[in-house]
Amino acid sequence: MCPGSFDPATKGHIDIVERTARLYDEVIVAVLVNPSKAGLFTPEERISMLRECLVACPNIRVTSFDGLLVDFCRSNGAEVVVKGLRAVSDFDYELQMAQMNHGLAGVETLFIATNPLYSFLSSSLIKDVAKWGGDVSDHVPDIIGAKLADRLDDRGRAML
Amino acid sequence: MCPGSFDPATKGHIDIVERTARLYDEVIVAVLVNPSKAGLFTPEERISMLRECLVACPNIRVTSFDGLLVDFCRSNGAEVVVKGLRAVSDFDYELQMAQMNHGLAGVETLFIATNPLYSFLSSSLIKDVAKWGGDVSDHVPDIIGAKLADRLDDRGRAML
Amino acid sequence: MCPGSFDPATKGHIDIVERTARLYDEVIVAVLVNPSKAGLFTPEERISMLRECLVACPNIRVTSFDGLLVDFCRSNGAEVVVKGLRAVSDFDYELQMAQMNHGLAGVETLFIATNPLYSFLSSSLIKDVAKWGGDVSDHVPDIIGAKLADRLDDRGRAML
């Protein structure tokens, strides 16, 4: 199970998911639906973009969930959560959640080191750059770069 | 002086306060009233829950405050603030506040290491878990677990 | 180029800018205009206060910008961004932005260690203290301390 907001997915996210898919027979990429916070893309759009990016991996299924991750793991028979670790600032909060999830339901969280090339990326940083016309083609898959350009064009105007 | 939001108190908070009460003749647990942010529980509810949890310690007084902690210390004759440190992510901000408070009024802040068993707990993580029906009985005192269940039942419905 | 929100500038900010001005022939202090977040002071007020504080340094120009910092650097011929580093919690996010800016436009970010005396200061901590009548004269230049007192008097009332 690879959970996240993926609003939108970066090349760092895709790298983690693809490496996970080489380690497990079946991988579920789970987009968190947060009813109290609208993203730039709807959960459906995020799922659709992820599916396009990951089309070459037949053992990856992309879906969404709300509520507790451990409940979603249980109902899908997933016993392991895999997450990327980029930097120390991720570390404490991720560890808290991993220990809580282990305590709640025995679900293990395994952390993979993010590829150094993508270690400085985050979805929000990429949105900040793209909003002002910065080139993010090194940081997101082409499919997502195109959608981001379309979307931000609309919002960009509204902002000015 | 043990200040905090305590919305609600976790077993980690209670552990810090009880250990402080073994080190000092008199301890004030001070619930911060933040007029610009409504919590899940009102300050009065938080005080009432803390009093129930700490009823066995006669040298602990629970109250609330707003404004600067150093002013509240001064008006109560408290010369020391005691806080729990869980993890590195707490560290920098706590150090900033401690140095500011020392500069403003000579008030010393003493940090205690949180019990490892509770080092991954935070009030907000517990609310996230409880909101979706997760079992938090290992993480909060029974009194608070019951109140949390009642409260979140109301809000949970509203959320869906 | 020394960018920031400067809402308001602290003695820590002024120290970084003055030290930068001893290292470079020309320094631009750039106040970020964030249309989606109103500050305590308007960008114009922040610029005016910074100019007063830095009047003794003829090689410093104070201005504002919006959009991407790298675009503003390019249009001003600035090849280097200089920033203060206070503590570990600054570190990861600053590194992310530095690596993004280097990738986007070859702009280098140089970090200077904040003077230890000011290492625990932040604009928001100072506003919290000043709002409740705490003495911040050790932490901000006199010019800014006076403006802060005026401004917070207005807001302080509204808050109670």
Next chain:
Amino acid sequence: MCPGSFDPATKGHIDIVERTARLYDEVIVAVLVNPSKAGLFTPEERISMLRECLVACPNIRVTSFDGLLVDFCRSNGAEVVVKGLRAVSDFDYELQMAQMNHGLAGVETLFIATNPLYSFLSSSLIKDVAKWGGDVSDHVPDIIGAKLADRLDDRGRAML
């Protein structure tokens, strides 16, 4: 593959290895032989103690290695290294090694959060405590506690 010095293994180490053994069909616990640094126990003693502690897990094999971990992984057909992460101070060095190993041989390192109960343990801290007669029975398996008492009794005399 669970590599380490294990001089001696703590309850934290055993917990990580047992949890790994629930996630994989076959686990190799690999004691690093460091010719330039004699430990308290010989590699053979460490292997023997680990085997006793892990006797209940039939899918765990304990052995030793020297040289590069990635070579040892390759020669054993292991594609994944699993390690415990305790605290931020572990983090940077572990990440460096993980990224180096991934670059050298495509070997993935997966990190598990150490059980909070054992998050403050290290082999060297335990040896320091045991050397002076401190009780480490909460921190190491009984088998190892007994061996530690024997061994340190010898050394302890020599030390005084």
Next chain:
Amino acid sequence: MCPGSFDPATKGHIDIVERTARLYDEVIVAVLVNPSKAGLFTPEERISMLRECLVACPNIRVTSFDGLLVDFCRSNGAEVVVKGLRAVSDFDYELQMAQMNHGLAGVETLFIATNPLYSFLSSSLIKDVAKWGGDVSDHVPDIIGAKLADRLDDRGRAML
């Protein structure tokens, strides 16, 4: 109880001890005797220098200890250890020791934020600077600065 190596004491150490002496009726400054590592000054010299620096505080007693700190606390009736925290790199190891000591003997460790002015000092950094003739008068008490100059003159020659 304020334990440490104090080889030699810095102004940061003295500041922590003096602030502790304002909070407690009786303070023991305990110089750790490490038989396996000779320092620049002998334990007796360190004690003598500390006594001179702290002569104005009648409630401070300076002594040495070896073995486990918790045993020394118990034999002196000390229930609290007080230590300075400078920076994140201190944090993890100090937390480990605090949690171990709490588990071993119920001894509490309280951490105080080091004065920002001295937050970048360490005994070893000061010895490195003094060894090559750097001016450390801002960083150590005068008494210690003089002893350091004498001592390093001897060693300095030997080094070249």
Next chain:
Amino acid sequence: MCPGSFDPATKGHIDIVERTARLYDEVIVAVLVNPSKAGLFTPEERISMLRECLVACPNIRVTSFDGLLVDFCRSNGAEVVVKGLRAVSDFDYELQMAQMNHGLAGVETLFIATNPLYSFLSSSLIKDVAKWGGDVSDHVPDIIGAKLADRLDDRGRAML
């Protein structure tokens, strides 16, 4: 001034020095001679390798120094030290040294973010890998890779 041990230089070091050479008219790369610790390469060998790697940059001078960096800066008229920052574990110690050097002689230290591609490299990690025949051609310049292979072949035998 770019100081370091450079035993040997990695691609990360070369990247920092070359970027510094684009920002300043003249750059001195200064190899620290540490009489109390023999490295894998002598200072003369390190200088020679650095000169070969940096031959394309006419404004870089490579030399060695002992004693205090600030004295060496003063005697060379260098007012700025430039260093790479890789990760949080570098941060605290580098900040300590920067603040000490600023206090001793007004020398400013500017930190540059290491290229993410090289953020996990260190000279000692590379020596560990090379010693056992691991491929470090992605991590050190070719010139240094060749010297490393020669040198470690000698030592490698001695080690077994």
